[in-house]
Amino acid sequence: MGAKSRELILLLAVCALAFCESVNKTVKKDSKDSDNFLSQYDEEYDTDDQEVLFNEDKPCPRDCLCAVSQGYRMAKCTRLELITQKFGDDITDLVIENSVIPVELEDFIFKKLGLDKVATIKIVNSTITSVGSNAFHGLHELYAVNLSNNKLKSLHPETFASNKKLLLLTLSNNPLKFPAPGSPDYFLNASSVQELDISYCDMKYIAANTIKNMPGLMYLNLAGNNLSEMEADTFKTLLDLEEIDLSDNNIKSLPDDIFTENTELATLHIQRNPIDSVYGIQIPDLLTLNAGQTNIKFVGPSMFNGMTYIANLNLSGNSIEKIHNQAFHKLVELNYLDLSYNDLDFISSALIKENIELDIFKISNNPKLKHLPMEGFNCSAEQFNIYLFDASNCGLEEVYDDSLKTFTALSQINLSGNKIKSINKHVFSRSPKLVEINLSYNMLTTLEAQTFANNKDLGKLYLQGNPLKVLTAEVFVHTPVLSVLDMSHGDLTALWKVEKTQPTTLLNNLSFLNVSYNRITEIKQTELDTLNKLRSLDISNNPLTCSREFENLMTWLSKRKVSPKENSAIIANLGKDTKEDDGSYSWEFLSQITCGTAMKHNIEPLPTVSDEEIWERIDKDAEGNFDLKDTLDDGKIADDTKDNEKDYDDETADDIDDDEDDDEDEDKDESGEEYDEDDNVDLKVKLIEKPPKNSLEPKPTAATDPKEKVKIDIKLLENDHMYDDLEPEVYVQAQEGKAEHGHYDYLWPMLIAILGALLLLIVIAKVMMMVCSRRNKQVRYNSAIIAAMSQPGRTKKDCGLVYQQLSEDLTSPATPKLNRYAPLHSVTVKASNMSYESSPFHHSNIVPEAV
Template identity: 70%
Template structure:
């Protein structure tokens, strides 16, 4: 017994040991799972995160990772060491609109510690940077561009980018930075590789000779929007590669003559918005673009540009220039852009641009005192200029002479808007056969010569907006087959245009856009638009359009041709219904409702004839027999809507005297006294105040006086007679209406659909009842099975196995598939990537595989 007891004890101890180890393993798995969950609790749910393609690492918190133009990019709202770690393949870092309450501090080796040692571009904008350590960008050897705009950055260590040898683009605009003071030997930054530097709007007061000495590779320098008023003469002497310099919007009154003497590569100089009064003396031999607009230049002398003979683009707009010497631009033989707009010129010499034969764009707009262009045009040292754009808007022009444009044969675009032109001779534009766009908006033109554009076959865009045009002939567009854009809005037109009978059908066949809004047009006929098969946009807002058959035809035509309205608001000035404007989406249906009070009809409407009411009554009076041909009178062969005639009926005019005599005037008098009385033929009378009434009489192929016989023949084709009944000698003729027998029987046609619907409903009820009965039988059978089981189990000595087929049937119905064995604490799956939306899929549980335990 002792040996057996020891063996039993050893067996119990072994079992206890195995059981304890299993418990320890389970606890350990629980702890491991908790640690893994804690590791991922800092990250957002899977649907809000993205994963880099070749990095098995999720995007850091406060960031969104994506691919832009083939580069891996991370957009963040904050940067912080310790809580963020980026993948090695992030090339672009963007931080925008960070919370200003939490300034971003860029510590030493900041980007390397974040895992961004391979980043190529860093953009931190519209945020707040507390400070930038001297070595913040160290270790980032592939850095190409840095943008730190608008961050309230106050200082930057000169050696911040000393080790970034691949840095080319550096933008520091809109930061209150500190720069070396006047007379200081200090430099701003040591960044020899930077080629483009933007320090605009950085509160710079002065530029010393050493400010940019350690940035010799600069090709573009932007110091606009600072408080510069003076500069050292040697400021740019060490920038030998400088190509573009922007000094705009400063307080510079003058520049030293030799300040750019060493900048042989300088091609573009911006002096916009400086109180400088001359550029005379500047020696920039290779300068191509000079932007000297909105300065204090009042006079342009003959030698102002002596040291800049290669200028191609010259902007002198907005300077209030009063005088220009007639030879001021003669030495600028390469000039192809000249802007003299927004000045105060009152005269322009005909030889002003004589030597500028390469000129392409010539702007003199907004010189309201100019009044006139040269009578014989601008003289050219060659035969013709190459000018393709000429702008002379708002110059107070009262007349354009016949030869004012004779040397502009290459002209494509001309702007003459906001002048005082009342007429234009048909020879003005004949010198410019290549014109493609003409702007004559807001002048004083009341009419246009039909042959004004006779030589402008390439004209595609014409703007006549704001002219008091009253009538415009369609003949003016005969010679402009290429016209695609036409604006005649804000005028006084009462119709689109006057159409001549002999005008060709090719007028405006290529027109895409037409604007006739804000006119006095009351009617637009469909035949005025029949040739405009390519029309896609039509603006007819703010016109006193009247509701008519022509209007309905127009709406049908516009809908069928998918022409779009361009009204920005529902301002339809309907004179007949001067209602309030509705804030609704503008459409043709809306215009129709505003004009007619209902939507447009969906089917085409044929136009009404031109027969007046007077002519109709003249024809009636001339017929001594009291009958008239209604089809010839109304011309459209249609019964008015209030006749309620059948759509399948024919309109037949009965001019015989026999049926006219069948009507007894006394019967009409009696029926007028009693509305409920009806004659033997079932005739119904309208009210006495109606002028004309129509008698609709059913006729079979063989006439019969017996009403019963006509009812038996109702299946034959029905004809309708319209008879004019002279009921009283001194009263106006009345026409009475008698409905057809076929029409009466047609009222019972609705019985068939109703009968079919009732039968269908009964059939559906029968099917539902059948289903309910089957369900009840099934439940009864189930109850019977359960009762059998209970009865069998209640007998002594019986078991479940003895219940036979009854128990077996129930077990098959209730038992489901075996539950799969799942480890509740299995490790989390590795994070995978869904290529379609680049979102995280980190959940290890597949709940659709879990089923209840077997019964």
């Protein structure tokens, strides 16, 4: 083997020398023409297609993290200092957040920092002491600036005059200074800006001159500025204005013609203002009006005559007491109507008669309402397209059979938090497309079997918080696709009554079942057999009792990998604070705290031996002679096992020495006639483990023999045969290990020899590569000097600089190609809204809040 290894090493060495020589010849050939060499070098390393993050001269500055996000170069820093920082010219997004050191934006600061090509600048939650009038000068690719929440007091009117691509400007939450009333001054000269956010900036007054040099505005946010009154010509220069937010101010009224020039205005937010009416306001093309939480008390028949194309109307939280039955008749395009959180005590059946395009109708949290129209809501087209109806927390005592008769397209209904005592089978029969029904926290004690007979598509049913005492499984026969069922916080004593004729497909698609906080004492596996897709079952906080049915259920749930409630809930029958339990809530935990022991193995029903007979045998053999295997196998034990037990008893009676027992057992093991090899290996592994404590195991007494204790443990663990002692097994195992070791006597020497040869080859190859590399570098260095010296005016002392430049170009990155108009990473500064505000409208484009 040594001779062959030497021949192999010599062969590899010759090959390495040949390869190195060929490389040198190639380099020598290329170095004959230095100009060609340099041109090839430039083409290979200086192309713009090479995407490198930073170059050697401008690495990521201190206190910054530089990264590539969706193909754009971002620098995220905690400070901005001109002296200590320098950015690479490939940075497109600059983010400064939570800077402890005050930021001073002097003239040309971003150009001095190397941020000539920056597209977005975000400096938030810091302190900006000053902003020079030319701070952003020269940033021709800049399209978004966010300077919110920086204690910024003033801006020069011409700060952004040279940024012709600037579209998004956010200055919210700064105590800015604005032009005084009647002053000819303007706030900013930024004709390209389309979205301006100056919310919560302590603006007391706004006039037309304030924003006259920003004619391209499409979105204007003036929320939270304590504005009170406005002049009629305030927004007349904003001909492209599409959305304006005046919420959270002190506006008591708006001039009728304030928006007459804004023909593109589609969205108006005036919520949380002490305004009492929008009567007379003329906005012909308005689509969305958010007038929640104002002082509107009464909605008359002509309040919206100047806004007849409204599609989304929010009047929630206004303490409205009365609505004229024709108040919305002219709003024929209405899709969304929110009347929640008001003081309505009556709702007319003709209220939405002409709103045949209505999709969402909310009247929730009107606690004085008590009743829905008995004959239902009238519709000029016979049937509505409403798919969501919310009448929760309205004090409803009853839902009439025809209350929903015109809501045939209904897919989601919320009747929670009312006082409904019963649901007639005809209530939901008119809405066959229902996929979600919420009846939680009412006063239902039972449900009729045909309640959901016509709701074949029902997927979610919420019944929690009702004093339900009993349910029949027939209720769910008509809901084959039901996936979520919540019956928690009730008075159930059982899941449901199982009928003999119930279909095998009952709740076949149910994946989540919650029956926690009831009075259930027993849950049978047969009640859940048809729940093939069950993934989560919450049975916590029930007075569960330990029984064979309960243990079988725990085993069944574990096999199905059904998840319990993931917390340490209190089981009602324990009288124990589960805060003392460190373990997470699981079926094992539930079994342990219910039955007193953790579940150890699968428990199956006994087909041939009754429970009485088993416990009889346990009581009979209470002194340690009880053989659990005999009981589980119903007394059927192999003949050879009985013979072994007899031999053991005879040997014990004759006082045979332990050494003689070991010899005899060893002879039996070596003969191979008494057991199978695979069974023996399995037995050895189990014998080494400490037998677990079993609740069914009889307590040892003073007269119990330790050997008999070991014997019983072995019988519990083995499969087919019995063995008396542990020592013979260990001896056989050692003998087998020694026999197997003989087959591999020559393996380790062979492996060591092979690994040594490979290591030597690697060392030789490494040496050859180093030699080749040095010769290659020398050739390149000489070529570079030749090229440099051939240029006019170059002297010998410059040769070192030429080589330095080449080495830098080898590792320096190229400037990437960028899309300057990609979305900016967002930061949001929002005002606190009331929790019951349920309007779904918001600025759907790029909001300056999200710059």
